[in-house]
Amino acid sequence: MKILIYFVFFSTLFFLSGCDGGITPSPEGAPKEAGFGGSVAFKGKWPAGVTRTHIVAFRNPLNSAGDFNALNLAFVSDSIPFGTTGIVFSSLINPQLPIKSGEYAYVAVAQSKTPSLSLDRKDWFVSGVYYANGDTTKPGRLVIPENTFVTDIHITCDFNHPPPQPPGGQ
Amino acid sequence: MKFLPVILFCLFCLKDTVAQPGTIYGRITDIRGVSLTGANVVILGTTLGASTDTSGRYRITGLKPGVYRMEISMIGYRKSVTGEVEIGRSPVQVNFTLEETALQSKQVVVTAGKYEQQLSELPVSASVLSSTDITDRNVVSLDYALRYAPGVNMNLDQVSIRGSSGYSRGAGTRVLVAMDGIPLYTGDTGEIIYEIIPVTQIDRVEIIKGAASSLYGSTAIGGVINVITKDIQDKPQLYIKGYYGLYDHPAHKEWDWSGQRRPYNGLTLTHSNSIGRLGYVLSFTRSENLGYRQDDYHKRYTGFIKTDYKLTPLSTLTFMGSYLNQSRGNFVYWKDSRHVLQPRDIDQGQKVNSIRYMLAAVYKDVLSPDFFLKVRTSFYRTNWRDETSSHDTSKTGILEGEVQTNYRVIKSLFLTSGVESAAGKVNSNLFGTPNSFNIGAYLQAEYRFSFPLTLTLGARYDFSRLDTLKGFDSFSPKAALNYRMSDATTLRASVGKGFRAPTLAEAFTSTAAGGIKIKPNPLLKPETSLSMEAGINHSFGLLVNSDLALFQNEYYHFIEPGVDPIDGLVTFRNLTRARIQGLEVNLTFNLVPGNLSLLTNYTYLWARDIERNLPLKYRPRHQAQASLSFNAGSFEIGTDFRYWSKIEALDFELVDLGVVLDGDKRVPVYLLDFRTGYNLLSLGLPGKLFLNINNLLNYNYIEIIGNLSPIRNASLSLEFLF
Numbered sequence: 097m098k099i100l101i102y103f104v105f106f107s108t109l110f111f112l113s114g115c116d117g118g119i120t121p122s123p124e125g126a127p128k129e130a131g132f133g134g135s136v137a138f139k140g141k142w143p144a145g146v147t148r149t150h151i152v153a154f155r156n157p158l159n160s161a162g163d164f165n166a167l168n169l170a171f172v173s174d175s176i177p178f179g180t181t182g183i184v185f186s187s188l189i190n191p192q193l194p195i196k197s198g199e200y201a202y203v204a205v206a207q208s209k210t211p212s213l214s215l216d217r218k219d220w221f222v223s224g225v226y227y228a229n230g231d232t233t234k235p236g237r238l239v240i241p242e243n244t245f246v247t248d249i250h251i252t253c254d255f256n257h258p259p260p261q262p263p264g265g266q
Numbered sequence: 267m268k269f270l271p272v273i274l275f276c277l278f279c280l281k282d283t284v285a286q287p288g289t290i291y292g293r294i295t296d297i298r299g300v301s302l303t304g305a306n307v308v309i310l311g312t313t314l315g316a317s318t319d320t321s322g323r324y325r326i327t328g329l330k331p332g333v334y335r336m337e338i339s340m341i342g343y344r345k346s347v348t349g350e351v352e353i354g355r356s357p358v359q360v361n362f363t364l365e366e367t368a369l370q371s372k373q374v375v376v377t378a379g380k381y382e383q384q385l386s387e388l389p390v391s392a393s394v395l396s397s398t399d400i401t402d403r404n405v406v407s408l409d410y411a412l413r414y415a416p417g418v419n420m421n422l423d424q425v426s427i428r429g430s431s432g433y434s435r436g437a438g439t440r441v442l443v444a445m446d447g448i449p450l451y452t453g454d455t456g457e458i459i460y461e462i463i464p465v466t467q468i469d470r471v472e473i474i475k476g477a478a479s480s481l482y483g484s485t486a487i488g489g490v491i492n493v494i495t496k497d498i499q500d501k502p503q504l505y506i507k508g509y510y511g512l513y514d515h516p517a518h519k520e521w522d523w524s525g526q527r528r529p530y531n532g533l534t535l536t537h538s539n540s541i542g543r544l545g546y547v548l549s550f551t552r553s554e555n556l557g558y559r560q561d562d563y564h565k566r567y568t569g570f571i572k573t574d575y576k577l578t579p580l581s582t583l584t585f586m587g588s589y590l591n592q593s594r595g596n597f598v599y600w601k602d603s604r605h606v607l608q609p610r611d612i613d614q615g616q617k618v619n620s621i622r623y624m625l626a627a628v629y630k631d632v633l634s635p636d637f638f639l640k641v642r643t644s645f646y647r648t649n650w651r652d653e654t655s656s657h658d659t660s661k662t663g664i665l666e667g668e669v670q671t672n673y674r675v676i677k678s679l680f681l682t683s684g685v686e687s688a689a690g691k692v693n694s695n696l697f698g699t700p701n702s703f704n705i706g707a708y709l710q711a712e713y714r715f716s717f718p719l720t721l722t723l724g725a726r727y728d729f730s731r732l733d734t735l736k737g738f739d740s741f742s743p744k745a746a747l748n749y750r751m752s753d754a755t756t757l758r759a760s761v762g763k764g765f766r767a768p769t770l771a772e773a774f775t776s777t778a779a780g781g782i783k784i785k786p787n788p789l790l791k792p793e794t795s796l797s798m799e800a801g802i803n804h805s806f807g808l809l810v811n812s813d814l815a816l817f818q819n820e821y822y823h824f825i826e827p828g829v830d831p832i833d834g835l836v837t838f839r840n841l842t843r844a845r846i847q848g849l850e851v852n853l854t855f856n857l858v859p860g861n862l863s864l865l866t867n868y869t870y871l872w873a874r875d876i877e878r879n880l881p882l883k884y885r886p887r888h889q890a891q892a893s894l895s896f897n898a899g900s901f902e903i904g905t906d907f908r909y910w911s912k913i914e915a916l917d918f919e920l921v922d923l924g925v926v927l928d929g930d931k932r933v934p935v936y937l938l939d940f941r942t943g944y945n946l947l948s949l950g951l952p953g954k955l956f957l958n959i960n961n962l963l964n965y966n967y968i969e970i971i972g973n974l975s976p977i978r979n980a981s982l983s984l985e986f987l988f
Binding site for chain 1: 603918921922925927963
């Protein structure tokens, strides 16, 4: 019986030794990461041959093929799996190119069919664009203040009714 | 239904022809000669029985002349069977002494098969919380007590048995919670309001694990929790309980939003008596909690009444009523990790007022030694209003009824059958004005072979309709075995189908609360399950009892809340497939019989969304508990330790959407409670004093996202019984 009591006693000590007080507050003044989050919905049948799908953000409007460049590109999300019907995303989770606070003129879902990663405009097409305040006549502007995470950024990709394509595409 | 009066009339006629005047009476004591209150005395081979009163006395009438044996059982005592007793025209006195034991397998339950059975005779896993488990821990609401039950975990106020439920802000339940067999889910959200259950009137809580839809229908897809209330006293009895407690300062100064230790208190008055053939109990409770979190206070008044009227020695009419009037703050999510005890700015000042009551009538009649009839009806009314910008309100009434029979066809064959129906009506700006209706019929046969094997076969048919949604029906069969290998070892196995209809809240909710917009989903389908379990119970003498269960539950069209990516709104959806597998081990050590005991249990859960290969939310993979109790004379002391591994998945969408800042903060749970009590009888006072310290280590953890669980708090309670 003594062995059992010792077992219980030391088991309890073992468990409690892993106990460090639990949840703690984040340090004071710790800067909060700027970013944005929301959801992407896909409607219709995915185009065959799509190799990669990303949420992207550009600082300046895409008025010409030249605006589709690495300097203007401010954010690239992790790749969205083929056939996905919808995701909830955060720019803080596994971004391929992280975003900073600032203003962004064009936020969209871009897809590519090329086997290797390319930054050539003609290798990409846009399947969904972020519109602000329900205004679908022009792309919405995303503003991320300092130390702020902007929410409710929702994008719909309707493969049957694709949005206007930026200049320079195929 | 129009034939019901005819059937009842026939049954009454049958009763008059078979009732006989033979009587057995006597007194049940423990080995020290102390009268045992609430011991069960059953005449073997019949459905006749009785419970002992406060002086340990019982009386059973209506026996045919003949030779009988009696089975006497009580929680905490070893079940015993008497020798043969001959009954003639004159009353026969049989006194009996029970021997103490801590072994749970000897306990008696009524929930598993809708009649009285021993735990060791069940083909499914079950456990029992006794009234002392509740009073010794100064439990003020049943949901706190359920946290100490093996295999059960609470996600805030949502109960889950073996991972059956995650968290959906109270909408829908996969565990049927009932009081004396009367369902207690609300008509709108389908949630359980624990505060309406009078904890001081609980005799025991029976927990049946695994799908119980074959007897109980929808909402029992994950199990049943049945609260059995105390028997009414034969002599006047006054019970008074008061408590006062304080929350400690939070562990981190950043969290100390009030600068004070926050108090809570309560007072209960109960009176019970019998006048002639009428017995009654009246109970009133007032409780107040200023809350360890801002806007997390409550003030509530509860009332409870139960009356028993003995129409004949073999028939009883019971009336029961429970009332709750509550005003409380509405803490939704914390502000951030530096302000975990304060709500977000947009949720400040939220308040909910509610009035709820339940009325029930139950008629029980032993029509013959082999035929038992129970007819019950209940009405559960809820009315609540929140004081937020949306001013949500809901008024709901749900009328429920059941006719149940137990019939011993031959010595080895026992049938349980019944018809049950419920109709609900809602008037709410959240859900609209929908109504609901369901009806079900069940039949269960239990056959005892000559070797110690019991086979149970059962099935239930249900038809449900939810307002404008298409009605659907469900057939829920079940098969189960209980094989007693020896006096010490019992094997059990069961397989059964379960189903759950969506609640009005899941299908029709349309609101915005706490920054979350919820939209209806009228395409929601019912969910179904296939549950399997195998278990073994083995006793190592009287000192150790062990129980092992392996289980697997397959869910189809599993209903879970989630964010619709099209518009970012929260809605309830059907997951195509979910699977929950696991094992549960319970060990009870009666270290020093009657003085020192240790109860331990461990549950492993593998809960996955099979379609997306993701863990189901709010299901800790490992859970363990240990309760050590010691008593000597008037003094008792105990500790409870609870461990949860870190939850793998919670509502990450709310973090991604920025609704709950730092919402992904979560840790394993290490919770230690301490309790001690002193019986004042040694001082000549009929009372008991308790000291309880909950969360002794002041460990900070969550059960659901953005909600810190209670910090360290201590209470003194005093109860008297006159």
